[in-house]
Amino acid sequence: MGKVNVYLPNDLERAVRAAGLSISAICQAALQRELSALERLRSEGQAPYTPRLRAILDGAKADQARQGRDVTALDLAGAIARHGENLGARTLTALGIELPEPQPESAAAATDGHSRLAPDAVDVLTAAYKVAAEMRHQHLGTEHVVIALAAEDSPLHDVFSVLGISDRLVQQQVERLLDNPWTTDHAAPEDNTARLDRLDQEVQRIAAEIANLRATDA
Template identity: 35%
Template sequence: MPKINVYLPDDLAEAVRDSGLPVSAICQRALEDAVRRITAIRQTALGELDADQLAARLPSFTSRAVTVIALAINAARDAGAPNVGTGHLLRAMITEGENLALRVLRALEIEPAALSWAEKDEPGGGPGLRYSTPAASALELLTAEATTLGHNYVGCEHLLIGLAAEPDGIAGRALREAGADAKSVRRTVSAALGGYAHLRATKPPAGPEELTAVVRQELRPLVQRIEAIEARLA
């Protein structure tokens, strides 16, 4: 059986050894999940895009994430664009209006509706309507982000990280110029999910304003812990 080396920071490697975790089985499962998600993205990116079939082709995506992608496809089609670009994805995320990614942006003190970018075509695509090269890359990045965070689903918050991390798309440039780089978005997503779990455990579901406030509160110590870890690993 072929072997793939996995390199870990010293602290994590020691913790894994002490815990006696079945590393091979865990890595295989994580890689299987990641390959399955990325394959689904690539099959969609390489074929004709049909919004009605998205949910079946992207089974690990949440309903809101599927809605956002469907909105992006429809917007690109209606505009006669040569492909579905990162700008279409970001605009669709804002249009959907209720997803966690928007609360993450507000926690970063960025009003989603105030984001602006020059509408222009991105490279890539082909016969029929397909993803642009940056959009396909962002969608692949989001599956890796979901796996890295230990999530068994793909949501709009992962899409936001993917868009912010993708270096060539117009959406990524708009997000980074507004202060939403991949690192800060990733931290805030972790804080948002932690804050949401806390609210659900202590009181009825909160509104967007309360969740945003909790995210900011959760984010402060999280950033401090991450910076301490990064300093040790530097």
């Protein structure tokens, strides 16, 4: 049988031992629940979403179903941004990202069941679920999704990188807003020089790709 070390705060350890609880059995049951939840998310796209994120997902599925497409990670990010009235969008705005005018009513549309989550969207939601677990949150919300979208292995990482925004920076801003929903303080992105350098590199990369495509077509 494998062995995993579990670290507890001193007061919690004393309370658990005093209560005579089996740490091993409780941890095994908790880990099995998390594994089952992750498997359900990967296979069915189901998770303990907040009502707001669930509505946004349903709206995105309905929008893409009308076009015969699955919901991608980019579609998910766009749906959160367009909805506007959610913690994920507030976090992005606080970090200096200009979002479109909120359209919360579009996120409430019911899905017809024909659109699914594309693999990259499932990967982002899976990463977001892990973020929520690490933050000890019971439900998966838009704030966890935007943190996952900024991570290095996210399909949208380059976009956030150009803006000088990391997943750590996004999480810091989320925590600020959770501590004080009315705060105007925000974590500062990289200085303008670094952001411009990244933007210039990204523009050059896109220009090179366009040139290659034109050469191929010719």
